[in-house]
Amino acid sequence: MNSVVRQLHEQNTDVVMVDTGNSYEGLCEYLGGKYISYTEEKPITMNPFRINREEMNVEKTGFLKNLVLLIWKGTQGTITKTEDRLIEHVITEYYDAYFNGFEGFTPQQREDLRKSLVIDDRNRGEQKGESEQERAARIEDTINKIESRRMKLKVKELSFNSFYEYSVQRIPDICDENRITGIDISTYRYMMKDFYRGGNHDKTLNENMDSSLFDETFIVFEIDSIKDDPLLFPLVTLIIMDVFLQKMRIKKGRKVLVIEEAWKAIASPLMAEYIKFMYKTARKFWASVGVVTQEIQDIIGSEIVKEAIINNSDVVMLLDQSKFRERFDTIKAILGLTDVDCKKIFTINRLENKEGRSFFREVFIRRGTTSGVYGVEEPHECYMTYTTERAEKEALKLYKQELGCSHQEAIEAYCRDWEASGIGKSLPFAQKVNETGHVLNLCSECESQ
Incomplete structure (x- = not known):
């Protein structure tokens, strides 16, 4: 991979890497790149909530929704459709409050809300002795209270801090207004508070990342120190991916994001759609995404990896697979390898082709439908x-x-x-x-x- 990314850099490709193990420190120093290590004293920080009006789209909302759900539920947490929709709703209102402010319901919004409250009344079968005039007055009073609560919520600056403040007040109101039950707001508040002002990780999502990174052509994010943290590791990986997305859109040349073992932290049901989105979006901006693993079991043991990563990868590179020969049929099927591909793979480092050459290792590379075994011979x-x-x-x-x-x-x-x-x-x-x-x-x- 050092050889691959060095050649990409020499071909004027912007390289961003997420590493766990200092594998690219030497190359980064040689190329004069930016090497960023995560430490408790100096964590990798960014402010993913700070965006301009033009960036407010379905894609950005989806990323922030995943981010919030990741903090709330963890990578393996079960997300209900109601929770998913609720967070999306809060994020949309949060940005609407910042960019447009809320000065009250429009006549159409009041009418829609009025109809909704009438239906709620009918479904509950309450207030049977109430006259139509009394019911209309009560519903109008309810709408005024809902309007008043929203008007009091202001967003003066975009950050995780302001989103936390807005969401912990707005979520109970949304649940009350829509008769939603079963939302554990106490757990939500407790889990989110760790990244809020005064929390253990209050800088992580509230301080802007160094803007000069957009001009750097070789960046390595080294996050080995948090690889065992079940929340920080996937969270930091996710927000680095978002930084790459922004860089990808702004810069016109070719870009590549290489995620080393950190990809396992985000290979969860929660992140599957986002990973697929990353792959598909990258192609539109002359960019590519690659994942690296040393354990073939990571690939063959996960349906999410297959759907989100393998099915969207046009290039596959494999090193010596001899120890997996007896159970290679599963790998063959998942990677879509042909019998010819397999024959080539099992020649890796096995042929008498070393004479007269300096030390080299061999690698199988498939690009689309074309494949071959190549020697990586470096000075x-x-x-x-x-x-x-x-x-x-x-x-x-x-x-x-x-x-x-x-x-x-x-x-x-x-x-x-x-x-x-x-x-x-x-x-x-x-x-x-x-x-x-x-x-x-x-x-x-x-x-x-």
């Missing part, structure tokens, strides 16, 4: 850019500090010494560097520096 400089091996990173850091040079120059000096050492693999050479504690200067070019 030492690329290997040292991508490596996550601690000893190798420490040795490279030593070169950079002692030579007082750039990241690229340190890699070049390290690789020259590595090749001059005659040591075939980088790790033994890195260990030798670390044991020595200084730059080895094994080649004449290094000595001339």
Whole structure:
């Protein structure tokens, strides 16, 4: 994947990555990209509620609805149709209150509400001894009270804080006005409060993300520190996806979003439709979305993954699948692989094609209906850019500090010494560097520096 995204970047593609494990830190530093890590002291923050009038559409409402439902119910929570519609209703009214304000019902709205209240009366069979005039007066009084309550609700600025304040007041009113029962407003208020002013995560959804990110061409969001948090992990993943959507629309060139293992956090019934939407929308804006997994079981064990991700992926890349050979029929069926594809897959790293070549790994790539096995053969400089091996990173850091040079120059000096050492693999050479504690200067070019 380092090799893939490096080539995409060289082809003037804007790359946004969601990572858990520092897999792209070296490449990001080499390319001069933006590496953003989530920490408790400095969390990744954004204000997804702050939008302009033109952005207020079904798609944006759907995203914010998923966001609110995720906080309220969690990734595996059961959402009723009433709850889904209720949150959508509140979000629509919230933005209407901000952009237009509510100064009272229109004559048509009053008439519709009046008819609705008359029907409610009839269905409940109440107020039988009441005259038509008394009933009309009571209904008019009810409409005035509903109108008065809404007029008191003001939205002065767009943020999670103001949405929380608006929703905890408006939801009970909506339920009362529409005779809705079974909504647990206390749980809603309790779960949402964690992201409200004074809560543990009050900055996460209330502070704008750095606007300069829209101009960055290589961004890595590293969220390994929250990968075990059942709420923050999917939430942050979701809002990073929304940041990509905004970037995708604004910038005219090619864009790609790569989600590493974090995609599992959002592969839930709640997020399935949003993931499908992401894939389909990306195509309209010369963009693509990719997910990466190291466990094939993650793919074959989820109907949501199949429907939301696999069915919308035109490119499939597979590494060595030999350990799954005995049960590959399931994978074959889910990925839509042909018998010819499977024969190719089981040649990966198995052929006698290594002679005269430096070290390489093979990968199966299917693009549409075309497939093949390719060797990924990178020079030492690329290997040292991508490596996550601690000893190798420490040795490279030593070169950079002692030579007082750039990241690229340190890699070049390290690789020259590595090749001059005659040591075939980088790790033994890195260990030798670390044991020595200084730059080895094994080649004449290094000595001339």
